[in-house]
Amino acid sequence: MELVEVTMAQANEITPLDYTRYDFKNPETYRLRIPKGLSRSVVEQISKFKDEPSWMLEYRLRAYDHFVERPMPDWGPSLAEIDFDSYTYYANPMLEGETKRKWEDLPADIKNTFEKLGIPKAEREYFGGVGAQYDSGTVYHKIREDLSAKGVLFCDTDTAVKEHPEIVRKYFGRIVPYNDNKFSALNSAVWSGGSFVYIPPGVDAGIPLQAYFRINAKNVGQFERTLIIADKGAKVHYIEGCLPLGEEVLVGDQLTPIEAIETGQPVLNSDGLETTVEKTMVRPFDGELVHITPVSVGNAFELTPEHPVYCIPRRKVVAGHRTHRQWSDVDPEKLLKASPEFIPAGDLEPGDFVHYPINRTERDEPGFGTAALTLLGYYLSEGCVQKINGCEAVTFTFHIEETRFVAELSAAIQELTGKTPWAAQQPEKHAVSVGVYSKELYGFCLQHAGKLAGQKQLSKVVMELPPEKQRILLATYYNGDGNFYDRNGGTVHRVMTVSRQLAFQVQELQARQGVFATINVREPFDETMPDGRTISHRRMYTVYHQVGKHAEAVRRAGDAFLVPIRQISRSPYHGNVYNFHVAGDNNTYLVKGFSVHNCTAPIYSTDSLHAAVVEVVGEPFSKVRYTTVQNWSKNVYNLVTKRAVAYEGALVEWVDGNMGSKITMKYPSVYLKGRGARADILSVAFASQGQIIDSGAKAVHSAPDTSSKIVAKSIAIRGGQTSYRGLLHVAPGATGVKAAVRCDALLPDESGRSDTYPYNEIHEEDATITHEAVVGKIGEEQIFYLMSRGLTESDAIHLILMGFLAEFAKELPVDYALELNRLIQLEMAGAVG
Amino acid sequence: MTALTTPHTLVIENLHAEVAGKEILRGVTLTLHSGELTALMGPNGSGKSTLAYALMGHPKYKVTQGRALLDGQDLFKLSVDQRSKAGLFLGFQYPQEVSGLSLSKFLWTAYMQRHTAQTADTAEFDRELQAHLGYLEMDGSLLKRSLNEGFSGGEKKRVEVLQMATLHPLFSILDEPDSGLDIDAVRAVGETVAKLHRPDAGILVITHYQRILKYLKPDRVHVMVDGIIQLSGGRELAEELEAKGYDFVRPVVPQATN
Numbered sequence A: 001m002e003l004v005e006v007t008m009a010q011a012n013e014i015t016p017l018d019y020t021r022y023d024f025k026n027p028e029t030y031r032l033r034i035p036k037g038l039s040r041s042v043v044e045q046i047s048k049f050k051d052e053p054s055w056m057l058e059y060r061l062r063a064y065d066h067f068v069e070r071p072m073p074d075w076g077p078s079l080a081e082i083d084f085d086s087y088t089y090y091a092n093p094m095l096e097g098e099t100k101r102k103w104e105d106l107p108a109d110i111k112n113t114f115e116k117l118g119i120p121k122a123e124r125e126y127f128g129g130v131g132a133q134y135d136s137g138t139v140y141h142k143i144r145e146d147l148s149a150k151g152v153l154f155c156d157t158d159t160a161v162k163e164h165p166e167i168v169r170k171y172f173g174r175i176v177p178y179n180d181n182k183f184s185a186l187n188s189a190v191w192s193g194g195s196f197v198y199i200p201p202g203v204d205a206g207i208p209l210q211a212y213f214r215i216n217a218k219n220v221g222q223f224e225r226t227l228i229i230a231d232k233g234a235k236v237h238y239i240e241g242c243l244p245l246g247e248e249v250l251v252g253d254q255l256t257p258i259e260a261i262e263t264g265q266p267v268l269n270s271d272g273l274e275t276t277v278e279k280t281m282v283r284p285f286d287g288e289l290v291h292i293t294p295v296s297v298g299n300a301f302e303l304t305p306e307h308p309v310y311c312i313p314r315r316k317v318v319a320g321h322r323t324h325r326q327w328s329d330v331d332p333e334k335l336l337k338a339s340p341e342f343i344p345a346g347d348l349e350p351g352d353f354v355h356y357p358i359n360r361t362e363r364d365e366p367g368f369g370t371a372a373l374t375l376l377g378y379y380l381s382e383g384c385v386q387k388i389n390g391c392e393a394v395t396f397t398f399h400i401e402e403t404r405f406v407a408e409l410s411a412a413i414q415e416l417t418g419k420t421p422w423a424a425q426q427p428e429k430h431a432v433s434v435g436v437y438s439k440e441l442y443g444f445c446l447q448h449a450g451k452l453a454g455q456k457q458l459s460k461v462v463m464e465l466p467p468e469k470q471r472i473l474l475a476t477y478y479n480g481d482g483n484f485y486d487r488n489g490g491t492v493h494r495v496m497t498v499s500r501q502l503a504f505q506v507q508e509l510q511a512r513q514g515v516f517a518t519i520n521v522r523e524p525f526d527e528t529m530p531d532g533r534t535i536s537h538r539r540m541y542t543v544y545h546q547v548g549k550h551a552e553a554v555r556r557a558g559d560a561f562l563v564p565i566r567q568i569s570r571s572p573y574h575g576n577v578y579n580f581h582v583a584g585d586n587n588t589y590l591v592k593g594f595s596v597h598n599c600t601a602p603i604y605s606t607d608s609l610h611a612a613v614v615e616v617v618g619e620p621f622s623k624v625r626y627t628t629v630q631n632w633s634k635n636v637y638n639l640v641t642k643r644a645v646a647y648e649g650a651l652v653e654w655v656d657g658n659m660g661s662k663i664t665m666k667y668p669s670v671y672l673k674g675r676g677a678r679a680d681i682l683s684v685a686f687a688s689q690g691q692i693i694d695s696g697a698k699a700v701h702s703a704p705d706t707s708s709k710i711v712a713k714s715i716a717i718r719g720g721q722t723s724y725r726g727l728l729h730v731a732p733g734a735t736g737v738k739a740a741v742r743c744d745a746l747l748p749d750e751s752g753r754s755d756t757y758p759y760n761e762i763h764e765e766d767a768t769i770t771h772e773a774v775v776g777k778i779g780e781e782q783i784f785y786l787m788s789r790g791l792t793e794s795d796a797i798h799l800i801l802m803g804f805l806a807e808f809a810k811e812l813p814v815d816y817a818l819e820l821n822r823l824i825q826l827e828m829a830g831a832v833g
Numbered sequence B: 001m002t003a004l005t006t007p008h009t010l011v012i013e014n015l016h017a018e019v020a021g022k023e024i025l026r027g028v029t030l031t032l033h034s035g036e037l038t039a040l041m042g043p044n045g046s047g048k049s050t051l052a053y054a055l056m057g058h059p060k061y062k063v064t065q066g067r068a069l070l071d072g073q074d075l076f077k078l079s080v081d082q083r084s085k086a087g088l089f090l091g092f093q094y095p096q097e098v099s100g101l102s103l104s105k106f107l108w109t110a111y112m113q114r115h116t117a118q119t120a121d122t123a124e125f126d127r128e129l130q131a132h133l134g135y136l137e138m139d140g141s142l143l144k145r146s147l148n149e150g151f152s153g154g155e156k157k158r159v160e161v162l163q164m165a166t167l168h169p170l171f172s173i174l175d176e177p178d179s180g181l182d183i184d185a186v187r188a189v190g191e192t193v194a195k196l197h198r199p200d201a202g203i204l205v206i207t208h209y210q211r212i213l214k215y216l217k218p219d220r221v222h223v224m225v226d227g228i229i230q231l232s233g234g235r236e237l238a239e240e241l242e243a244k245g246y247d248f249v250r251p252v253v254p255q256a257t258n
Helices: A006-013 A040-049 A054-069 A108-116 A119-125 A145-149 A157-163 A165-171 A182-190 A332-337 A370-382 A403-417 A439-449 A467-481 A500-512 A780-787 A793-804 A814-831 B048-056 B080-086 B103-112 B122-135 B140-144 B153-167 B183-196 B235-244 B246-252
Strands: A032-034 A090-092 A129-134 A137-143 A153-156 A195-199 A209-214 A225-230 A235-243 A266-268 A274-294 A301-303 A308-312 A341-344 A353-357 A383-388 A391-399 A422-426 A431-437 A482-487 A490-497 A518-522 A525-528 A534-537 A540-547 A555-557 A560-582 A588-591 A594-597 A608-610 A613-618 A623-630 A636-646 A651-658 A663-666 A669-672 A678-687 A692-701 A707-716 A721-730 A738-746 A753-762 A768-776 B009-019 B022-033 B037-041 B061-070 B088-091 B098-102 B171-175 B202-206 B220-225 B228-233
Touching (some): A032 A040, A040 A090, A040 A182, A054 A182, A129 A153, A137 A145, A145 A153, A153 A157, A157 A165, A157 A195, A157 A225, A182 A613, A182 A636, A195 A209, A225 A235, A225 A623, A332 A555, A370 A383, A370 A391, A370 A439, A370 A467, A383 A439, A391 A403, A403 A439, A403 A467, A467 A482, A467 A500, A490 A500, A500 A518, A500 A540, A613 A623, A613 A651, A623 A814, A636 A651, A636 A678, A651 A692, A669 A678, A678 A692, A678 A721, A707 A721, A707 A753, A707 A793, A721 A738, A721 A768, A738 A753, A738 A793, A780 A793, A780 B098, A793 A814, A793 B098, A793 B103, B009 B048, B022 B048, B022 B202, B022 B228, B037 B048, B037 B235, B048 B088, B048 B171, B088 B153, B098 B103, B103 B122, B103 B140, B122 B140, B122 B153, B122 B183, B153 B183, B220 B235, B220 B246, B228 B235, B235 B246
Parallel strands (some): A129 A209, A195 A225, A209 A235, A225 A613, A608 A636, A613 A636, A636 A663, A636 A669, A651 A678, A692 A721, A707 A738, A721 A753, A738 A768, B037 B202, B037 B220, B171 B202
Antiparallel strands (some): A032 A090, A129 A137, A153 A195, A274 A301, A274 A560, A308 A341, A308 A353, A383 A391, A391 A431, A482 A490, A518 A540, A525 A534, A588 A594, B009 B022, B220 B228
């Protein structure tokens, strides 16, 4: 039927939402993988794997040097949390040069991955060529024979370097130089994969060419490099899809991502003993999660309502008489006699006691004596590892009056290294600095206690030492970072740290000493000083316990603590939940230190990095369209440089949709270098909870009679943030320019945020420039109107949002348009009702 | 009403409603029957539109007392979309615009709220739609445009009637379908509403003027003043109002509130 649009008719037929389609993950098996971290030798190793010509290696190394020198951008969203050494820069499931041209030849797990994403179907039905990249490796590339007969080249960029060096060398890095920005330098140094497209003069590629990119492993960066050249009068449409990574969960007292937990791995159970993981599972969950906050607020955890939690219900242990004092209504004898039972999280009540077992694993390590533990304790609080004049050193800073600690530490250093440490007074700072040059000590501290303040963390070896040894470390750690004050006749012992891992480890170490320490969290905040400066305070964890008087709230029961629940709340949740089975009869594992039954726990994530470079060349009178649908999972930093050059009479179009990622920074650009060249940029951003999408467009007019049109549409919902950052530049001599910019932002629930930063640099007076920016809300009247026709509230909002994005959706292939529809429906389901 | 159709009723009993804390409806009692076309007249600010919005469930209109029973089912216990699916329709005086949502997609989506994939009849839907476009003297190209965006006043009113025609409600309330229209448009809208008026459905038309009633030929005319029905009668009452103005209502029944 003609009147009804195809997409809607099909959308109505879509059966229940299946978000699991993307949220899965394969075991990480790679033929080639370089250990995580970035260095010159990593760059050399990548080039060696690829058996590249020397000019490419030299290019990579120049780019690497620039990357190292170049500071992080000082504008836009904060990228401070990116730790470049935490990523793997190269992981290839196949060998270089092994790219398949027949789908059947792919390894089963990769084939399965891409089949779930619908790729062979896409190839059959819509596209003239398809490429697929899995982490660093291009696993599949195929082009239709009729196109290759016309001289169209479509292959991965690595192959192009070898097979078409004359074209690659002419254009590679000419549109986006390696020193354009920090991330183009990074990409230029470590790039792998990406598509190379060349359309000969006068050829119309017709049906689109398509590439899919997927990051599968955790902490793997993807750095593809794409080069598209449309020769004179040629036409091409290239589409890329960026697809999500399965997310992760933290469980147990080691706070390990569940994806890192593999079958056979040891975890703790409710007896505080190690058991092994027998089976891991993931399932989609759509409903309410229960947030349980014990009196130790930092130990708050989340579960699905049916998930059994090991606990003692308060009503079973209350004393016969009622009292008004909080926590004091419990009969201690009853409590000690009570045996914990499994109760579904949804049935728990404030005051019920959850079960915090003491980790009883002990492995002595004779190498760790008093000196080593004394030193590690001070290192946790006051130390840092650094290179001074190229030599490894460990340094500590104390208050000038802390002479006892300086003496104790110096003795320990002397014993461990045989060297006499320096101690330099810094009277102006009321400080004394202690340090020693020692490669061994540098390595020891790094290995057993971590590096930066926010990442300090004790090694497994230290965590499993006998408690009497750990007591030494705790003492010197508290000497440095702790403070003590009297309260209610007892003394409160308190340490503060910005390292979350360390806070939980200290809690565990204290438990092994027989003390239940409480963790409180102070959220990060900005403080404005009287002189106008802003000081940012990081998230701070306070671990404290009281000595000298029994803390009433928490009770010791054998090898566990019973910790009352302070508060229980619920919130809607859509996504995957994880579980695993452990060996043995105990059938429990620990979430944030508390015992729960084999079951499910919510998702946390570690991040991945995607830093691509895309270069597009539009020779005279050519037409290039580049469509992106980016739906990375919400732990990906997506920092992409996309730029095109359009020569005389050429048309370059960017259709750029960003729905996924944690932070996106991407500003597709067109440099209009020939008379009459045109640019058409349509940029769409959809940011939900926890996402920042900083996108925009640049049009640089450096030739007469050029025109550009930029339309940016953004939706920020559930606290998401979007920004439009645009540049319109009209160079001297570029007369007769026409440029139009329109920015529409929609804030459906008023919790999101949208900012616009347009920059105009116009050097010719006759330029015709229009700029419109509108921020809209979804009005009550609009929703009422649609509901009065029988639509539910969420359907009404969904229709309004899809209408807002219609201009974008109609430019997409049907599959992508349907996907967009589903994605928004899913986000709305979480936002309404 | 013929004996062959099931009779439906919309019974409004002692309805009180307020907007922003101010009581606008002060005890409206009114019964609509299927097969009947009823006109609700009255001066500006008398509460006619409030009655329409309150029945449909606009969040700003608070019902403080009374009931509205559609075939015995209390509308005030239903959400807005449920009232729509139960058979109530409101033709808006000022319809909303939705950018990017085409009229055809909107009509189809609304239609599908009442059907499943099995019961939906796309051919029948299309046939009816074409017929209604013809009655309303509308250009089919409107279907591809964003809902109400940039539509003229007359186009918006016609689109409201088109939606009513598409959704087959049991009871329709049309809030001033004639306001702002030229004479030809009033005729087209009036004649279409009259044509669409089926024996198994009831229509309540809210209007200030008698001119649309020429085409509608209402069975009953009610006059609302100050939040209550002050006067009821047949078609001739509308003509009398047209001749004498609303002022005559007040002196005639000044104490009619009780």
